[in-house]
Amino acid sequence: MVSKTEETQLNSLENQVDNGGGGAWEYLCLVRKLKVRRSDKVFKYGLSILNDPKKRSALGPEEWTLYEQVAIAALDCQCLDVTKDCIKVLQKKFPESKRVGRLNGMLLEAKGSWAEAEKAYSSLLEDNSLDQVIHKRRVAMAKAQGNISEAIELLNKYLEIFMADHDAWRELADIYVSLQMYKQAAFCYEELILSQPTVPLYHLAYADVLYTLGGLENLQTAKKYYASTIDLTGGKNTRAPFGICLCTSAIAQVSKGRNREDKESPELQSLAATALEKDYKQRAADKLGLLTSALRSMKF
Amino acid sequence: MAEDLVLDTAIRDWVLIPLSVVMVLIGILRYFVSKLMLSSQLPDPKIVKEGQVIVRARNLRAAANFIPPKSFRSRRVYFSNEENGLLFVPKGQAQNPQAQMFSDPNMAMDMMKKNLSMIIPQTLTFAWVNFFFSGFVAAKIPFPLTQRFRSMLQNGIDLSTVDVSYVSSRSWYFLNLFGLRGLFSLILGEENATDDTQRMMQMSGFGFDPSKSLGAEKDGLDIVQHEWALPKFEHRAEAALKKLIK
Numbered sequence: 001m002v003s004k005t006e007e008t009q010l011n012s013l014e015n016q017v018d019n020g021g022g023g024a025w026e027y028l029c030l031v032r033k034l035k036v037r038r039s040d041k042v043f044k045y046g047l048s049i050l051n052d053p054k055k056r057s058a059l060g061p062e063e064w065t066l067y068e069q070v071a072i073a074a075l076d077c078q079c080l081d082v083t084k085d086c087i088k089v090l091q092k093k094f095p096e097s098k099r100v101g102r103l104n105g106m107l108l109e110a111k112g113s114w115a116e117a118e119k120a121y122s123s124l125l126e127d128n129s130l131d132q133v134i135h136k137r138r139v140a141m142a143k144a145q146g147n148i149s150e151a152i153e154l155l156n157k158y159l160e161i162f163m164a165d166h167d168a169w170r171e172l173a174d175i176y177v178s179l180q181m182y183k184q185a186a187f188c189y190e191e192l193i194l195s196q197p198t199v200p201l202y203h204l205a206y207a208d209v210l211y212t213l214g215g216l217e218n219l220q221t222a223k224k225y226y227a228s229t230i231d232l233t234g235g236k237n238t239r240a241p242f243g244i245c246l247c248t249s250a251i252a253q254v255s256k257g258r259n260r261e262d263k264e265s266p267e268l269q270s271l272a273a274t275a276l277e278k279d280y281k282q283r284a285a286d287k288l289g290l291l292t293s294a295l296r297s298m299k300f
Numbered sequence: 301m302a303e304d305l306v307l308d309t310a311i312r313d314w315v316l317i318p319l320s321v322v323m324v325l326i327g328i329l330r331y332f333v334s335k336l337m338l339s340s341q342l343p344d345p346k347i348v349k350e351g352q353v354i355v356r357a358r359n360l361r362a363a364a365n366f367i368p369p370k371s372f373r374s375r376r377v378y379f380s381n382e383e384n385g386l387l388f389v390p391k392g393q394a395q396n397p398q399a400q401m402f403s404d405p406n407m408a409m410d411m412m413k414k415n416l417s418m419i420i421p422q423t424l425t426f427a428w429v430n431f432f433f434s435g436f437v438a439a440k441i442p443f444p445l446t447q448r449f450r451s452m453l454q455n456g457i458d459l460s461t462v463d464v465s466y467v468s469s470r471s472w473y474f475l476n477l478f479g480l481r482g483l484f485s486l487i488l489g490e491e492n493a494t495d496d497t498q499r500m501m502q503m504s505g506f507g508f509d510p511s512k513s514l515g516a517e518k519d520g521l522d523i524v525q526h527e528w529a530l531p532k533f534e535h536r537a538e539a540a541l542k543k544l545i546k
Contacts, residue, residue: 130348161348164355190367195356197363221368224530229536235537235544246535268534271541278545 002034010034017045024049025059032069039076046070047082071103073109080172083107085213096122102134107142117141130164139171148175166195173205182213200232207243216254223247227268241272249298305466307437311482315438315469319429323476326421334417350514353379357517365529372526380518426473433469441465 002010013027024045031038046066046223049055055149071086087107090100101124103272108117121134135158141150155161155172162168173188189206196202210218226243233240248269273295357379364372437457445453445464453467 021505130345161345161521162352164352164359187371190371191356192362195359195368221530224534228530231533231540235540241541253542268538268541271538271545274545275541 006030006034010036010062014038014041016139017041026065027070032065037076039073042069043077043079043082046073050086062082064093068099072106072293075106079108080107083110096138098128098131100130102137105134105137109137109144114141114145130161130163132158135162136168143175148179151175164195166192169195177209182209185209186213198232198235200229203229203232204237204239204243207240211243211247211250214250216251219247219251219254223251223268235275238276241276243270244272245276245295245298305437305440305462311436311438315433316472319433319469319472320476320480323425323473323480324483325423328478328487330417330421331484354513354517357521358420361524363519364524365527368530369526369528376521376524380521412488422477426470429469429473436468437462437466438469438472439467441467 003219010027010030013023013030016022017024017027028042028049029044031042047070049059050063050066050070056188059066067086067090071090074080074082083103084107087100087103089101089280090097091228094100101120102257104200105117105120105124112213118138121138121141124134125131133155139151139154139158142148148224152172152175155168159165159168159172169188169191173185173192176182176185176188186206186209189202190197192202193206203225207222207229210222223244226247229237229240230244259278276291276295277288282293360375360379374530383516435457441453443465447464450460450464453464453471454462455468455470457466457468
């Protein structure tokens with residue numbers, strides 16, 4: 001994940017470049033390092049550097065990395081001719097290169113010729129069966145063609161070998177949620193929490209999935225994870241207090257007759273409700289009425 | 301012998317400095333040669349998988365208190381159960397990594413190339429130093445040493461009464477060998493093939509021993525007591541919200 005300082009740095013560089021202040025090369029390097037997806041800007045500024053022979057020669061050996069970066073950005077912006085030109089240049093310089101082969105595969109993917117792209121990728125995989133990026137491109141292709149079950153199968157096989165790749169776990173969790181396979185999605189989110197326990201995003205998603213699964217135990221666990229999200233974000237997250245209110249009322253409904261062993265739940269719910277009201281008053285005062293009526297209906 | 305020997309400054313000009321310069325140049329040469337001889341070694345899938353398993357098991361151990369007890373237990377069983385647990389390596393199968401290393405021809409070639417690029421320049425330089433620069437005192441070490449070091453540091457000097465602080469050029473060679481590593485990482489960047497000392501340490505701990513690390517992870521995992529940290533979070537969330545409301 002991108003840290004706060006890196007994000008501010010990126011945004012300030014972006015502003016600077018957008019307003020004609022130069023510094024395009026630093027911006028492109030930062031985008032490459034942080035692996036963020038700013039394809040339109042990368043395309044615009046990268047292409048301007050590449051078309052200017054003076055600036056291009058000033059880059060030295062980094063020129064080829066820039067070609068690769070611009071080629072991928074052009075694919076994202078659907079300017080396939082630019083991509084073809086970049087690939088031609090790279091192929092002249094680096095014949096028989098696996099990276100260029102990968103770019104070719106991506107070009108075929110972008111054009112929509114799935115079978116040829118699949119052939120290109122499998123031949124690359126024959127040379128090196130442990131290339132992570134190619135495996136992931138195959139999963140992306142299956143997903144783009146709408147073949148979700150194959151995407152799941154490929155992703156599972158990938159994760160059997162590379163089980164420490166948390167981006168892959170995240171993708172798998174998203175796919176499972178889209179297919180409403182919540183139990184499997186919960187497993188994936190647990191993996192994510194294990195690898196990065198201080199990221200509140202995963203706690204929140206896990207709590208959402210648990211709440212959707214339902215059942216007393218899951219609801220209680222979901223409430224705890226909403227609470228941990230509040231703690232990790234210092235109370236700034238708006239979804240988590242909502243989650244707490246919903247969980248508490250759901251638990252109350254499920255365990256109607258039985259005695260509940262909540263030691264601190266009434267306080268937590270009322271605190272969450274008050275925090276929400278305060279937040280809405282500050283930021284969306286016209287919706288405050290909706291909020292109070294919703295909360296009241298939950299509080300019986 | 302407590303008197304101070306006066307060493308000719310010519311020694312400094314013609315022995316110490318040229319020796320250091322030559323070693324730096326040889327280091328740079330080796331760096332470029334290693335870049336030329338770089339062979340891309342295909343990673344072994346089994347080893348990659350084991351590495352990833354270990355990372356995942358380590359994550360599980362470190363963050364065990366963040367997931368519900370049931371999930372933790374099921375994962376622990378998945379990793380360390382007797383029949384097909386990922387970390388479980390039955391005793392017979394624990395492969396001898398050395399045998400594996402030599403049976404794989406690519407790996408053996410790679411090892412040999414790396415060793416050769418280290419051994420040959422070292423041997424040649426050492427022989428050169430011995431031939432040209434032996435038989436006289438080259439430098440004085442600023443701190444006193446015991447008699448034990450005499451055989452190591454004063455190799456060409458056959459007088460047993462000279463103070464051990466006066467050393468021969470061989471010891472200057474060894475000093476440079478270990479000391480220039482810092483200089484090389486400045487000049488050549490972080491990854492340079494002149495890291496002899498690291499390579500020597502690697503040779504002693506031969507290769508990646510997967511079975512031992514898997515066994516170690518399994519033991520670590522078995523020891524972990526799961527103490528679910530989430531209930532605590534409810535209290536903390538309350539406190540955070542209280543602060544926010546104020």
